[in-house]
Amino acid sequence: MxxxxxxxxxxxxxxxxxxxxxxxxxxxxxxxxxxxxxxxxxxxxxxxxxxxxxxxxxxxxxxxxxxxxxxxxxxxxxxxxxxxxxxxxxxxxxxxxxxxxxxxxxxxxxxxxxxxxxxxxxxxxxxxxxxxxxxAHAEADALHLICGEPERVTAGPAVVLGPGTGLGVAVYLPGGTPSVLASEAGHAALAGSNALEHDVLRLLSQRYEHIDNERVLSGPGLITLYTALCELRGSTPRWQSPAELVDAARSGSDVLASQSVDVFCAWLGSLAGDLALTFGARAVYLTGGITGHLSGPLHAGGFQQRFLAKGRLSAALKHVPVWRVEHGxxxxxxxxxxxxxxxxxx
Missing domain, CATH: 3.30.420.40 (ATPase, nucleotide binding domain)
Structure with missing residues (x-):
């Protein structure tokens, strides 16, 4: 590279x-x-x-x-x-x-x-x-459909997006030479789409000169997001690791933990839709450790809603399948x- x-x-x-x-x-x-x-x-x-x-x-x-x-x-x-x-x-x-x-x-x-x-x-x-x-080598049983219509897929680019320790992004080009386009989109600027996301960005801008996508859309970023929401709500953070936060959200024991997970999944959906439009993607694959831990929330609807929320171009994404990939x-x-x-x- x-x-x-x-x-x-x-x-x-x-x-x-x-x-x-x-x-x-x-x-x-x-x-x-x-x-x-x-x-x-x-x-x-x-x-x-x-x-x-x-x-x-x-x-x-x-x-x-x-x-x-x-x-x-x-x-x-x-x-x-x-x-x-x-x-x-x-x-x-x-x-x-x-x-x-x-x-x-x-x-x-x-x-x-x-x-x-x-x-x-x-x-x-x-x-x-x-x-x-x-x-191209992943088994069918490793793919879990979040949204879209795979039966209508045509050959073309596929966006691969992976929140983990950081945020990885690449584009698979079937039949291309090279067959993969590398990217540092994880370090591109994070865009907000609603009042709450803008409030989070405003808060983070007081601490960071550049707020990139992985600042929020990664494992450590989930804690950054949670801490920001606590500050906006006047609460003291209770959780220090993504695993603790996800467990609290899953059990329903912490409203802010649950909100953090929901906001995270929706924001990730927005970025996935942006990238799909940017590259004319015919499919999107979500990988990375955090997507496995958030399997339930990712399939709950917030991700899909924001993936499709692209104004007049929403129809261009309606049929694009988004897969969550589980493959260790x-x-x-x-x-x-x-x-x-x-x-x-x-």
């Missing part, structure tokens, strides 16, 4: 001219967890995730340490052949050899990571390029699929 709008990988090779690896590691690295798996490349281009493992990033001193631990585990505990190549899906953009990211537990140098992990070659791709790439290995699958797609389009 040489620029924010490119799906090209940053790459380092220890052996120039070495043949493409037939067995590779795929990794999905976020601000909280790193998920890893491996696959053997198949002649038909199919992809499967083997040896899936999850690491807490804060428990390791570097990305290289996680990759090295996983490779050592493979050699010790599985029948996987020796693996010399890895594709890592990771949030951020490359600035020369260094990754620019605001959510990781440690800095990432491409060359140092390849050297210290013991891998012969390494590629870094944008995390949401990988997630979008995985859409999606980023790993996408990293591996990206490598396979790159090989087949050479």
């Amino acid at each position: 040489s620029t924010p709008a490119s799906s090209d990988a940053a790459r380092t090779d220890a052996v120039a001219g070495s043949p493409p690896a037939s067995t590779i590691i795929g990794a999905d690295v976020g601000g909280t967890y790193a998920r890893l798996g491996w696959t053997r490349l198949q002649p038909d281009g199919s992809v499967s995730v083997n040896g899936f493992r999850k690491y807490a990033c804060a428990e390791y001193p570097s990305l290289a340490a996680i990759l090295r631990d996983y490779a050592d585990w493979l050699a010790r505990e599985t029948d996987a052949p020796p693996i010399a190549h890895a594709v890592v899906a990771i949030a951020g953009v490359m600035d020369g050899d260094n990754l620019l990211n605001t959510n990781l537990a440690w800095p990432v140098s491409l060359a140092a990571t390849q050297r210290d992990s013991g891998l012969q070659s390494l590629e870094l791709i944008n995390d949401f390029v990988a997630v979008a790439q995985a859409m 290995e999606l980023g790993v699958l996408g990293a591996l699929a990206w490598h396979v797609d790159k090989r087949t389009t050479r």
Whole structure:
């Protein structure tokens, strides 16, 4: 990912001219967890995730340490052949050899990571390029329809939107070269659409010079939103983590927690509709950890109402299906699929 709008990988090779690896590691690295798996490349281009493992990033001193631990585990505990190549899906953009990211537990140098992990070659791709790439490989039972009419879908771009530690956005372009358009839309300015959202933005503008989409539409953003609503209502915040807040909203024990979740889902629906119009999307996929925790509220209607609230262009979104995706290995699958797609389009 040489620029924010490119799906090209940053790459380092220890052996120039070495043949493409037939067995590779795929990794999905976020601000909280790193998920890893491996696959053997198949002649038909199919992809499967083997040896899936999850690491807490804060428990390791570097990305290289996680990759090295996983490779050592493979050699010790599985029948996987020796693996010399890895594709890592990771949030951020490359600035020369260094990754620019605001959510990781440690800095990432491409060359140092390849050297210290013991891998012969390494590629870094944008995390949401990988997630979008995985859409073509996701099983049907991982997709849960929020709104729209999937039977009327025509071929075209698909927006992939994922609130988690941050907010990832990418566009899948079936048949395109490249097949995924990376984006930093999570850092574009957040727009309000009603009086309450404008009040929240006014309050946040007193603390932040730039209020981007992920400031509110992410896991940490849900707490930011809740804290702002407490301040607007003259209440003292009771919850410090998204999990606590969601549990309180689910149980009905805290009105402000419930309102925060409802506002969050509606605001996310508004952004999803904006992005669908911007890219002429034929489908929208919601991924990311927070969407699983908010499955009930996302299907309750507020998201759909705001997704369609685009004035005279509402009709353009009426038939666009919005899917919530539940797939714990999606980023790993996408990293591996990206490598396979790159090989087949050479």
